[in-house]
Amino acid sequence: MAGRVYIVGAGATKVGEHWDRSLRELAVEALLSAVKDAGIDKRDVEALYVGNMMSGMLQGQEHLGALVATWAGIPGAAACKIEAACGSGGVAVHQAYLAVASGLYDCVAVVGVEKMTDALPSDASAALATAEDQEYVVFTGATFVSLNALLYRLYLDRYGVKQEKVAAFPVHCHKMAVNNPYAQFRRAVTLEEVMASPLVADPLRLLECAPIGDGAAALILCSERYLKRNPRDELVEVAGTAVATDVLSAHERRDPLAVAALRRAVEAATRRAGVEVADIDVLEVHDAFSILGVLSLEARGEGWRLVEEGQLEPGGKIPTNTMGGLKARGHPVGATGVYQVFDLVVQLRGEAGANQVEGAELGMAQNFGGVASTVAVNVLRRAR
Amino acid sequence: MVWVESAPRAWREGTRRYRLIGGKCPSCGGLVYPHRQVCPYCGREGLEAVALPRRGRVVTYAVVRNPPRGFEGREPYVIAVVELEGGARVLAQLTDVRPEDVRVGMEVEAVFRRYREQSPSGVIEYGVKFRPAI
Amino acid sequence: MKFTATVGVAGYGAYVPAFRIKGEEISRVWGDAAPVREKSVPGPDEDSLTMAYEAAREALEMAGVRPEEVGAVLVGSESPPYAVKPSATVVAEALGVTPRVVAADLEFACRAGTTAMILVAGLVASGAIRHGLAIGADNAQARPGDELDYTAGAGAAAFLLSGDRSRLLAVLEHAYSFVTDTPDFWRREGESFPRHAHRFTGEPAYFRHVVSAARGLMEEAGLKPSDFDYVVFHQPNVRFPLRAAQLLGFREEQVKLGLLAGEIGNTYAAASLIGLARVLDHAKPGQRILVVSFGSGAGSDAISLVTTEVVGSRKSSLERLLARRAYVDYALYAKQKALLRVA
Incomplete structure (x- = not known):
């Protein structure tokens, strides 16, 4: 029987273009902020998992475990990088959970970090495309955006839905981000602006795609035993966690729109948490592109209709991306899964201000690697 | 782009890329492109190598307007999922067609084209693209 | 030269790219009268090698000869994509005729295609090989504005030569x-x-x-x-x-x-x-x-x-290729011919 795992500290940098700060500085800032939030001695951290996708390509820097441990002043910790494309952060949380739940460690840190603005957009784009099959997909000149556009057209074509319905998703996210101090874009956009933005990979338009940005988010996870020695009031438990994969390239899946890895990961994580999907009070979905946001909601009904009815807002049926999601909070890819959990912690602690979901007890973060080729789902419960 | 120029990689994949060599699963009948050791659907090992049909239909497509390195100067170009006769799905570029003339369901046929140069002085990589059937 | 043993064309293929530019469009830019009404323009992903392949595949299919039965592939071109590295090996590999094949490139300006034909015919007539492919292919290059810019086109043709009398067209x-x-x-x-x-x-x-x-x-x-x-x-x-x-x-x-x-x-x-x-x-x-x-x-x-009596029983796709014409202006022509440097 796995031991219980709690999140006792959370920290993050604002997402944005941090020209003056390096990858390691962002990671250290988030980590130290989480340590401070936890109120612990950082030397208690026995293990460190760094969620990151592209440091090897954009900074020529691997070995992030030792690098971040060194710069954070915790050399000696069992540290390594966790990579699962844009799902790196969510998978890093999953691995940190396992490290504590196994009973091996009592206090573990997880940092998600990505520094994208060091590179030209074309190089960042090529680095993102490493999430896909290099020999048979990227070889064709496909960009990561265009692969999502393939799904988008398939969805519009199959269900006869108008693009405007799907393009409303980013409008929701921007509205939420206005009240999030950590968000990259704290401004609202209109549907008209989204539909008038330039085509990036038809049918996807610029304002339907999460931006390029830098950022780091960190969490401190600990065991019940550690918590007894270092008690604190506001507690969030990692109630269930799961990672699932799908056939790597969407076009090879029996049904490219099925998002099978998401279904599998949600099923496993909720089972482990002993909850139902309908019990979730706050949801974070992986809206790297508008279509992914909508597809992620399909388990709860027609995704676009939930957006249209305002059901994603605090007070709605299924409050989703209440801090802005990938689109507006920002999507520093390898950090995103950790940011999602950070945002849930804020909600479950009741610290979300104007965007607070009243009485939120259960949250779920869904983090994708590739075109939902890897899905990490983390279910959080408010604990006292 | 290629992160590390590699003649062996281009060479190794050449035949499968040039001749549309797919894999047929003896257990579930699944057809995949390219040929590989194990069926992604049922896990069966030992897929039979088959030359896939050269005609098919566009299932979905996207227009690339911000190309990655190695494809600069080609934009806008179209990538598509093509379902070949027999059911194998291939991701490939469409060629000899303007983006605005592409339709889902369009009948296409395989042609042999240049995909990318590993660098301006590097190996040129060729493979199958699809054009509107003529 | 007279061929003492029977050798002939068992299949042939032709290839012309989809794009055309009008002579008057080139005149608009460079000012001289154009000697041709229009000319073929390769797509941005075409070169002499890809065109050679298209023509050769058609020749092979028309002949009904299995790839492994082809004993020679000679590609005649003055515009190979590599200065050093044969086009013939890529064409042969893509056709599936490798590795037991005489394959090489020939260069003799615009003449290399017919010379390839004579050489392959010699191999067939001598009995050294049963079937062989002779290909002429070019993506002709011309300095923008030069006289040649008005005419330099792109295309390919391939002939599957064989000694099997019953197959010959x-x-x-x-x-x-x-x-x-x-x-x-x-x-x-x-x-x-x-x-x-x-x-x-x-x-x-x-x-x-x-x-x-x-x-x-x-x-x-x-x-x-x-x-x-x-x-x-x-x-x-x-x-x-x-x-x-x-x-x-x-x-x-x-x-x-x-x-x-x-x-x-x-x-x-x-x-x-x-x-x-x-x-x-x-x-x-x-x-x-x-x-x-x-x-x-x-x-x-x-x-x-x-x-022979069976000529016309099989035809190439040439008429269909000639009928498909997408016109480009000089700007697109320059883009597709890689006359604009972007990287």
């Missing part, structure tokens, strides 16, 4: 080559575009070699112009082949079917061979065809063929 009778050292057109190593000697490319180069090769063949074979139903000349423009026909005593009707320069420009090593493919698509059994190439440097091959 046309039998090769005679060949005659005429070669001298004549510097009318050249490109030095490392240069992007060829140079030429203007009017010197006419009389001492094109006309002397074309006429001499055609006359040589007719004298050696005891044939006269009226013995031929069709004649195809190398076609750098429309005027030269018509003038050559006149000099040799051919009527315009014998030339017209195989004269495509006005529609697709000068396709260099493919030019006379695409003309031959056109003629074979329309020929009737028992007709005699004369093909005369020309390559700067300089030389001509004359080849005579007689169609």
Whole structure:
């Protein structure tokens, strides 16, 4: 029987273009902020998992475990990088959970970090495309955006839905981000602006795609035993966690729109948490592109209709991306899964201000690697 | 782009890329492109190598307007999922067609084209693209 | 040269890219009168090698010969994508005829295609191989604004030559080559575009070699112009082949079917061979065809063929390829020909 795992500290940098700060500085800032939030001695951290996708390509820097441990002043910790494309952060949380739940460690840190603005957009784009099959997909000149556009057209074509319905998703996210101090874009956009933005990979338009940005988010996870020695009031438990994969390239899946890895990961994580999907009070979905946001909601009904009815807002049926999601909070890819959990912690602690979901007890973060080729789902419960 | 120029990689994949060599699963009948050791659907090992049909239909497509390195100067170009006769799905570029003339369901046929140069002085990589059937 | 054993065309293929530019559009930019109505323009992802493959695959399919039965692949081109590294190996690999095959590239300006044909025919007639592919393919390069810019086209043609009489659509009778050292057109190593000697490319180069090769063949074979139903000349423009026909005593009707320069420009090593493919698509059994190439440097091959009773039973895709025409302006032409540097 796995031991219980709690999140006792959370920290993050604002997402944005941090020209003056390096990858390691962002990671250290988030980590130290989480340590401070936890109120612990950082030397208690026995293990460190760094969620990151592209440091090897954009900074020529691997070995992030030792690098971040060194710069954070915790050399000696069992540290390594966790990579699962844009799902790196969510998978890093999953691995940190396992490290504590196994009973091996009592206090573990997880940092998600990505520094994208060091590179030209074309190089960042090529680095993102490493999430896909290099020999048979990227070889064709496909960009990561265009692969999502393939799904988008398939969805519009199959269900006869108008693009405007799907393009409303980013409008929701921007509205939420206005009240999030950590968000990259704290401004609202209109549907008209989204539909008038330039085509990036038809049918996807610029304002339907999460931006390029830098950022780091960190969490401190600990065991019940550690918590007894270092008690604190506001507690969030990692109630269930799961990672699932799908056939790597969407076009090879029996049904490219099925998002099978998401279904599998949600099923496993909720089972482990002993909850139902309908019990979730706050949801974070992986809206790297508008279509992914909508597809992620399909388990709860027609995704676009939930957006249209305002059901994603605090007070709605299924409050989703209440801090802005990938689109507006920002999507520093390898950090995103950790940011999602950070945002849930804020909600479950009741610290979300104007965007607070009243009485939120259960949250779920869904983090994708590739075109939902890897899905990490983390279910959080408010604990006292 | 290629992160590390590699003649062996281009060479190794050449035949499968040039001749549309797919894999047929003896257990579930699944057809995949390219040929590989194990069926992604049922896990069966030992897929039979088959030359896939050269005609098919566009299932979905996207227009690339911000190309990655190695494809600069080609934009806008179209990538598509093509379902070949027999059911194998291939991701490939469409060629000899303007983006605005592409339709889902369009009948296409395989042609042999240049995909990318590993660098301006590097190996040129060729493979199958699809054009509107003529 | 007379082929003592039976050798002929069992299949053939032609390839012309989808794009065209009008002569008047080139005139709009550079100011001179265009010698052709329009010319073919390759797509941005095409080169002489990809076009060679398309033509060769069609030839192979038409012949009904299995790839592994092909004993030779010779690619004649003056515009290979690599300065060093054969196109023939890529074409052979893509066709599936590797590895037991005589494969090589030939370069002789616009003449290499017909020379490939004579060499492959020799291999077949000698019994060294059963079937072989001879290909002429070019993506002709010209300095923007040069005279050649008005005509430099792109295309390919391939002939599957075989000794199996039952398969043959046309039998090769005679060949005659005429070669001298004549510097009318050249490109030095490392240069992007060829140079030429203007009017010197006419009389001492094109006309002397074309006429001499055609006359040589007719004298050696005891044939006269009226013995031929069709004649195809190398076609750098429309005027030269018509003038050559006149000099040799051919009527315009014998030339017209195989004269495509006005529609697709000068396709260099493919030019006379695409003309031959056109003629074979329309020929009737028992007709005699004369093909005369020309390559700067300089030389001509004359080849005579007689169609068999099965000619016309199988046709190439040439007419469909000629019918599909997407017109580009000079800007798109420059983009597709990689005359604009972007990376």
